[in-house]
Amino acid sequence: SQQGEEDPQALSIQEGENATMNCSYKTSINNLQWYRQNSGRGLVHLILIRSNEREKHSGRLRVTLDTSKKSSSLLITASRAADTASYFCATDDQGAQKLVFGQGTRLTINP
Amino acid sequence: NAGVMQNPRHLVRRRGQEARLRCSPMKGHSHVYWYRQLPEEGLKFMVYLQKENIIDESGMPKERFSAEFPKEGPSILRIQQVVRGDSAAYFCASSVAENSPLHFGNGTRLTVT
Numbered sequence: 001s002q003q004g005e006e007d008p009q010a011l012s013i014q015e016g017e018n019a020t021m022n023c024s025y026k027t028s029i030n031n032l033q034w035y036r037q038n039s040g041r042g043l044v045h046l047i048l049i050r051s052n053e054r055e056k057h058s059g060r061l062r063v064t065l066d067t068s069k070k071s072s073s074l075l076i077t078a079s080r081a082a083d084t085a086s087y088f089c090a091t092d093d094q095g096a097q098k099l100v101f102g103q104g105t106r107l108t109i110n111p
Numbered sequence: 112n113a114g115v116m117q118n119p120r121h122l123v124r125r126r127g128q129e130a131r132l133r134c135s136p137m138k139g140h141s142h143v144y145w146y147r148q149l150p151e152e153g154l155k156f157m158v159y160l161q162k163e164n165i166i167d168e169s170g171m172p173k174e175r176f177s178a179e180f181p182k183e184g185p186s187i188l189r190i191q192q193v194v195r196g197d198s199a200a201y202f203c204a205s206s207v208a209e210n211s212p213l214h215f216g217n218g219t220r221l222t223v224t
Contacts (some may be wrong), residue, residue: 030210042115042202042215044152044189088153097209098144101154 005102006089012108019076021105023089025071030092033066033099034074042094046074046087079109113138116185117203117215124193124223132188132219136205143186144204145171145178146212154202161185193223 003111007022009060018056031050047071049065056063062075076083086106086109116135123131138142141162145155156170160180171178175193180186190197200220204213 033216035213040217042217043204043213045212045214048212068132092210098154098156098159098170098215101146103153 006087006105008105009103010106010108012110013079015081015109015111017079017080019079019083019107019109021074021087021107023072023074023102025072025089025091025097026070029067032072032074033090034061034063035088035090037100037104039085039089043088074106081109081111083107084109115203115205115214115216117219119219120217122176122219122221124221125193126223127192129210130193130197130221132190132201132202132221133185134188134205134216135185136203137214140205140207140214142206142209142211143180144206145186145188146202146204148200148202148218157201190221193221195223196197198223203204 005024011019012068029051031048033048034046036046037043047058047061048061049063051067060077062088065072072089086104088101090101092099115137118133122130143160146158147157148154157165158171158178162180163182175191177189198221200218202215202217202218206213
């Protein structure tokens with residue numbers, strides 16, 4: 001089954017800097033979602049972008065989607081220590097009724 | 112409005128015993144998903160259920176694993192005759208409709224000794 005792959009696997013930046021994470025997937029999708037996971041907790045939904053959308057914003061988050069390249073990016077602006085977490089992209093197989101998650105990017109924000 | 116509730120949070124079983132993991136979805140959600148996560152890895156889909164129906168169990172091992180979501184009560188993921196390789200975090204998620212964002216519980220961490 002298809003799976004999103006995040007890049008980089010780990011990212012460490014200074015507080016206040018911007019963080020960019022990328023996701024690639026393999027087959028056609030209806031939508032792509034980004035989730036955050038704090039250590040020892042469940043995933044929290046951040047943002048959903050549909051296949052006919054190219055860019056979406058939510059607060060300090062900006063997501064882009066390029067269906068021709070089968071890729072998406074998540075930008076977190078003005079990062080804070082509280083943004084330290086793992087970030088996962090998830091895609092739905094067209095016709096299937098489940099989300100498939102990538103391996104995630106571990107983001108560390110240094111104060 | 113309570114979120115997705117999973118219990119127990121931690122479960123320790125000896126090899127050969129049974130593990131029963133429970134999940135109560137968010138109020139109003141009729142779609143339940145189970146995922147497994149190994150340390151430092153992403154989530155692997157196991158099964159998708161609606162009330163009294165298994166919709167997709169393509170990610171669930173054919174033997175020893177079963178799941179249900181009865182008309183009344185929580186969804187149950189059951190692992191019979193556990194082995195050390197079953198040790199993982201098991202997450203339940205619910206949604207209000209297909210292809211809607213998932214709401215996750217905090218998981219059950221199963222340790223098989």
